[in-house]
Amino acid sequence: MSRRQIKTRAEDYSRWYQDVIAAADMAEHAPVRGCMIIKPWGYGIWERLQRELDDRFKETGHENAYFPLLVPKSLITKEEEHVEGFAPECAIVTHGGDKELEEPLYIRPTSEAIICSTYAKWINSWRDLPILINQWANVVRWEMRPRLFLRTLEFLWQEGHTAHETHDEAAEEVRRMLDVYADVAESVMAVPVIKGSKTASERFPGAIDTTCIEAMMQDGKALQAGTSHDLGQNFAKAYDIEFQGRDGEMQHAWSTSWGVSTRLIGAIIMTHGDDDGIVVPPMLAPQQAVVVPIFKGEEQAAEMCADAEAIVADLRAAGVRAKADTRDHLRPGAKFFEWEKKGVPVRVEYGARDKASGNAVIKRRDTGEKMIVPLTEVASTIAGLMTTIQAGMLAKARAWRDERTFVCDDYDDFKSRVGDGGFFHMRWCGEAACETRVKDDTKATIRCIPYEGDDDPGACTICGADATGIRPIFARAY
RNA sequence: CGGGGCGUAGCUCAGCCUGGCAGAGCGCUUGCUUCGGGAGCAAGAGGCCGGAGGUUCGAAUCCUCUCGCCCCGACCA
Numbered sequence: 001m002s003r004r005q006i007k008t009r010a011e012d013y014s015r016w017y018q019d020v021i022a023a024a025d026m027a028e029h030a031p032v033r034g035c036m037i038i039k040p041w042g043y044g045i046w047e048r049l050q051r052e053l054d055d056r057f058k059e060t061g062h063e064n065a066y067f068p069l070l071v072p073k074s075l076i077t078k079e080e081e082h083v084e085g086f087a088p089e090c091a092i093v094t095h096g097g098d099k100e101l102e103e104p105l106y107i108r109p110t111s112e113a114i115i116c117s118t119y120a121k122w123i124n125s126w127r128d129l130p131i132l133i134n135q136w137a138n139v140v141r142w143e144m145r146p147r148l149f150l151r152t153l154e155f156l157w158q159e160g161h162t163a164h165e166t167h168d169e170a171a172e173e174v175r176r177m178l179d180v181y182a183d184v185a186e187s188v189m190a191v192p193v194i195k196g197s198k199t200a201s202e203r204f205p206g207a208i209d210t211t212c213i214e215a216m217m218q219d220g221k222a223l224q225a226g227t228s229h230d231l232g233q234n235f236a237k238a239y240d241i242e243f244q245g246r247d248g249e250m251q252h253a254w255s256t257s258w259g260v261s262t263r264l265i266g267a268i269i270m271t272h273g274d275d276d277g278i279v280v281p282p283m284l285a286p287q288q289a290v291v292v293p294i295f296k297g298e299e300q301a302a303e304m305c306a307d308a309e310a311i312v313a314d315l316r317a318a319g320v321r322a323k324a325d326t327r328d329h330l331r332p333g334a335k336f337f338e339w340e341k342k343g344v345p346v347r348v349e350y351g352a353r354d355k356a357s358g359n360a361v362i363k364r365r366d367t368g369e370k371m372i373v374p375l376t377e378v379a380s381t382i383a384g385l386m387t388t389i390q391a392g393m394l395a396k397a398r399a400w401r402d403e404r405t406f407v408c409d410d411y412d413d414f415k416s417r418v419g420d421g422g423f424f425h426m427r428w429c430g431e432a433a434c435e436t437r438v439k440d441d442t443k444a445t446i447r448c449i450p451y452e453g454d455d456d457p458g459a460c461t462i463c464g465a466d467a468t469g470i471r472p473i474f475a476r477a478y
Numbered sequence: 479c480g481g482g483g484c485g486u487a488g489c490u491c492a493g494c495c496u497g498g499c500a501g502a503g504c505g506c507u508u509g510c511u512u513c514g515g516g517a518g519c520a521a522g523a524g525g526c527c528g529g530a531g532g533u534u535c536g537a538a539u540c541c542u543c544u545c546g547c548c549c550c551g552a553c554c555a
Contacts, residue, residue, distance in 0.1 A: 089553075150555090337516050
């Protein structure tokens with residue numbers, strides 16, 4: 001029957017993840033450990049995602065710019081916490097041509113250093129603020145355990161860097177961009193997320209507040225899908241971003257930074273994929289519909305392929321990204337499997353039988369549902385399906401997550417269950433000691449303290465001391 | 479960095495223990511037949527057996543060194 005190339009999720013989740021990427025032809029390992037070659041199907045998804053993000057950045061008043069890859073060591077080391085946080089994972093260039101450099105150059109692990117030091121030159125007056133800039137870039141972090149898309153040494157991302165006159169403005173920016181991320185995650189990627197703040201121990205090095213969106217993967221583990229940082233005046237002080245205020249006094253600017261990366265593709269895979277491959281949400285699918293003509297012999301091939309192209313033209317006119325798979329060295333079944341592994345939202349089958357009846361067969365990737373539709377209605381049906389599927393995927397993912405989200409008041413119960421995955425809302429006294437204890441006991445961490453929820457004061461589930469506010473989410477994470 | 483495993487065809491691997499012509503499946507090329515869920519047959523192409531050194535008449539196989547990768551643990555978008 002079917003020749004399975006993909007381990008099932010139940011057999012080996014981690015293997016499934018890798019198999020799915022290979023089967024969908026999205027990416028492969030590069031010669032350098034931890035580096036990734038992103039192939040057209042994977043990159044196509046990234047391009048769609050970039051566009052959705054970039055449009056929203058522009059709508060919220062940001063402009064794109066580009067800062068260099070190489071950063072002098074002296075600049076990197078200015079912000080103390082920042083250095084400590086990133087130094088262990090920096091790649092450093094020591095030679096230029098055949099000469100050893102006098103000052104080593106860091107390959108950016110993130111661009112606060114180069115951007116903030118530049119802002120210092122750009123900003124003199126309160127009239128120069130705010131500065132709202134984003135850049136699309138690659139960064140390098142020498143990670144120990146790479147995984148395609150989720151954690152690679154080099155990855156693609158965007159990083160927004162803004163500077164403001166007041167802390168209120170900066171804080172507003174931090175939340176505005178977090179909202180943008182949450183919107184893209186849910187309405188574009190169909191990945192439900194929870195917005196919240198990190199605890200001190202999980203904060204970006206140098207930030208006073210790190211906000212994040214957290215998603216739950218199908219194995220119940222959490223994935224940080226985006227972050228937006230309130231940097232306070234820490235970087236302004238380290239990099240001398242000073243301006244003369246409305247009152248004539250010199251003061252330090254308030255800065256923010258925020259980013260999402262190609263990791264989001266990993267989130268899509270682990271949120272929507274099934275044992276047959278990935279399932280790409282319609283808004284991100286490089287092809288939303290593929291028409292497979294079915295034919296016998298050369299004459300019929302020409303005829304059915306022409307008809308298939310006509311269906312594609314209808315689909316495009318209806319705003320659907322579509323193509324016909326007219327390759328003649330593959331039989332229809334092989335094509336069906338190929339596009340299924342790639343996660344194309346809808347497949348159209350069209351052969352002599354359909355031609356005779358004036359219909360086409362439509363198959364949904366997300367539900368597997370097959371329907372027979374009159375030719376004249378194929379384009380409009382599929383155009384409608386795009387929104388149906390998109391919404392269905394989000395609803396399904398949300399239901400999955402909610403089923404694995406628990407309110408827990410018994411630490412022993414938590415310890416015995418957290419290994420199976422899921423989000424656990426427990427009361428927390430706010431002490432780092434309790435976080436550490438949870439991590440030592442279970443490898444789980446506080447993923448975030450959500451913004452939405454009810455204050456629920458009581459006893460800290462871990463130590464029994466007083467706990468106030470919204471319950472944090474404890475979970476194992478990627 | 480600790481523990482474990484692996485480097486042989488594009489891919490997955492067998493062969494190694496016990497030294498003696500370089501192998502299989504998949505993929506690829508060509509042809510014919512096929513074509514509504516991963517096609518069949520036939521003929522082909524494809525190799526510095528990770529690298530270096532050693533033992534030997536002879537090394538993919540034995541020995542030494544080296545490089546690289548994968549998996550499991552300590553860091554992370």
